[in-house]
Amino acid sequence: MSAQDIRRCAVVTGASSGLGEEFARQLAPACRTLVLIARRGERLEKLARILRAEHAGLEVGVLSADLTDPSAREAVIAKIAAAKLQPDLLVNNAGMGDYGEFSEAEWPKLESMLKLNIEALTHLAHALVPLMKAGGGGSIINVSSLASLLPIPDFAVYAATKAYVTSFSEALRIEVAPHGISVTALCPGPVHTEFGEVAMKEGSGNKFPGREFFYVEAEQVVREALLGASANRARVFPGWQVAAAAVVISALPIVLIRLAMGTRPRR
Ligand SMILES: NC(=O)c1ccc[n+]([C@@H]2O[C@H](COP(=O)([O-])OP(=O)(O)OC[C@H]3O[C@@H](n4cnc5c(N)ncnc54)[C@H](OP(=O)(O)O)[C@@H]3O)[C@@H](O)[C@H]2O)c1
Incomplete structure (x- = not known):
């Protein structure tokens, strides 16, 4: 498995479900230490118990934290430093969506999304890149x-x-390449996880949109992500149908994208 390059410590955010949980499972055989982060500590503890039982010698640290909160992020960073961990891999995976018309969105949910998807991901990369530099290299997968x-x-x-x-x-990948650090943007299409449930408005009764044909299994998404990171790829679009869609979208002029988005079914 490509994750064999990872010798010491992998930090995975959003490991309590979906892609993050799958990253933890696929990295476990190749890691000495895994640090799992999310808010639902009991889910992380359960996963940690399973992984420790399945992989002799694996250390799994659980950090229950709300990554939208800067002080909780500082506490996570301080705990990693205090444990003298040398992260080889950061999987910046925790993220959320909010589906629906912008003007009808609830500001606290939008604010949480901005803080989680942008601020937390940037903050953790900023904290761990110096550790990777000091350790002679590493990998970052930004989901x-x-x-x-x-x-x-x-x-x-x-x-x-x-x-x-x-x-x-x-x-970032250009900046850190001379220090032996690779950065990969993982760009999945739709995947069956808890993402849709979180993104939909409570009680809306709407089904999360997306054609079943485009869905890729979490196992495949993570496998391709780890292979891509090992091969130092800049972007990974897991699944042939998603990779093909990415090629088409990237080739289209913005005028055509506007037209296509304007005729997309709305809710
Ligand atoms: N599923 C898709 O169709 C899809 C497609 C493209 C990209 N993605 C991206 O994939 C990543 C993983 O999503 P997923 O599909 O696996 O969804 P998921 O099953 O909902 O997982 C999201 C993870 O993020 C954690 N999280 C949410 N809010 C958090 C917070 N405030 N602090 C700390 N952790 C938090 C959740 O844990 P807690 O609730 O326990 O905190 C959970 O572990 C996201 O970045 C998402 O944008 C998903």
Whole structure:
């Protein structure tokens, strides 16, 4: 497995469900230490118990933290430093969406999304890059989205946060390459996780939009992400259908993208 390059410590945010949990499972055989972060500590503890039982010698640290809160992020960073961990891999995965018309969105949810998808991801990279530099290298996987390539009505703020993640990852990768650090933007299309449930308004009764044909299993998304990071790829679009969509979207002029987005079914 590509994760074999990771010898010491991997930090995974949003490890209590979905892609983050899958990252933890696939990294466990190749790591000495895993640090799992999310708000739901009991879920992380349960996963940690399973991984410790399955992989002799694996240390799993659980940090329950709300990453939208800067002081909670500082506490996480301080705990990693106090434990004298030398992270080889940061999987900046924790993220959320908010589906629906911008003018009807609840500000606290939009604010949380901006803080989590942009601020927390940037803050953790900023804290861990110096440790990786000091350790002679490492890898960062920033979980972005296919949505980072498109302005998406009803998903306007989410898509914009992911455009930030992809752009930031591309620039950071150039800055840190001389220090032996790779940065990969993981850009999945739709994946069945708890993401849709969180993104929908409570009680709206709406089904999260997306054609089943485009869905890729979490196992495949993470496998391709780890392979891509090992190969030092700038962007990974997991699943052939998502990779093909990325090629088409990237080739389209913005006028055509505007037309296509304007005729997209809305809710
Ligand atoms: N699923 C998709 O279709 C899809 C497509 C493209 C990109 N993505 C991206 O993939 C990443 C993972 O999402 P997912 O699909 O696996 O969704 P998910 O199942 O909802 O997982 C989200 C993870 O983020 C954590 N999280 C949420 N708010 C947090 C907070 N304030 N502080 C700390 N952790 C927080 C959640 O844990 P707690 O609730 O326990 O805190 C959970 O572990 C996200 O960045 C998402 O944007 C998903």
